Amino acid sequence: MYRYSVFQHDPPSWPEPLLPVRVRLVRETGVPFNSVLANLYRDGSDCMGWHSDDEPELGAQPVIASLSLGATRRFVFRHRRDPSRKVALELPHGSLLVMRGDTQKDYRHALPRTAKHVGPRINLTFRRILPTPSSSDSGAFGCRMFHDTPPCTPPPARR
Numbered sequence: 486m487y488r489y490s491v492f493q494h495d496p497p498s499w500p501e502p503l504l505p506v507r508v509r510l511v512r513e514t515g516v517p518f519n520s521v522l523a524n525l526y527r528d529g530s531d532c533m534g535w536h537s538d539d540e541p542e543l544g545a546q547p548v549i550a551s552l553s554l555g556a557t558r559r560f561v562f563r564h565r566r567d568p569s570r571k572v573a574l575e576l577p578h579g580s581l582l583v584m585r586g587d588t589q590k591d592y593r594h595a596l597p598r599t600a601k602h603v604g605p606r607i608n609l610t611f612r613r614i615l616p617t618p619s620s621s622d623s624g625a626f627g628c629r630m631f632h633d634t635p636p637c638t639p640p641p642a643r644r
């Protein structure tokens with residue numbers, strides 16, 4: 486069970502088209518991903534603010550596999566203690582960004598708004614939520630649409 490946006494609900498099961506994607510990512514990374522979040526960016530005004538994917542249930546050094554579909558968007562990292570350390574990447578259709586090690590501990594990341602005319606983009610971030618005695622390991626699918634969130638805010642905390 487996790488809280489997402491203003492709703493608390495049982496996570497829906499995995500959409501069928503994502504199952505082979507998960508199988509391939511597990512094979513290629515060796516990480517048994519059990520959760521995915523889908524973000525839809527309708528155009529360049531939809532964006533995501535600075536954050537780290539460092540929720541406790543992801544563990545100390547989470548591996549996050551981020552698959553981009555649709556419009557190319559710029560993705561930026563900034564070091565938490567030394568903001569002059571920045572990295573910017575263009576994430577085209579079909580690209581896979583794998584964040585691992587201390588990336589979430591040391592860096593924040595964001596997907597800035599752009600004035601360019603860009604089409605829709607879907608981003609899928611595959612994560613591994615560590616099993617606890619009270620949660621099953623059946624996996625979760627979450628979905629974020631930006632029309633009901635303030636612009637460029639970090640993603641809402643999951644519980």
Ligand SMILES: O=C(O)CCC(=O)C(=O)O
Pocket residue numbers: 522524533538551560576594596608610640
């Ligand atoms: O859309 C992206 O590339 C980033 C998404 C992201 O950082 C997240 O869902 O935590």
Ligand SMILES: [Mn+2]
Pocket residue numbers: 536537538594
């Ligand atoms: Mn993130």
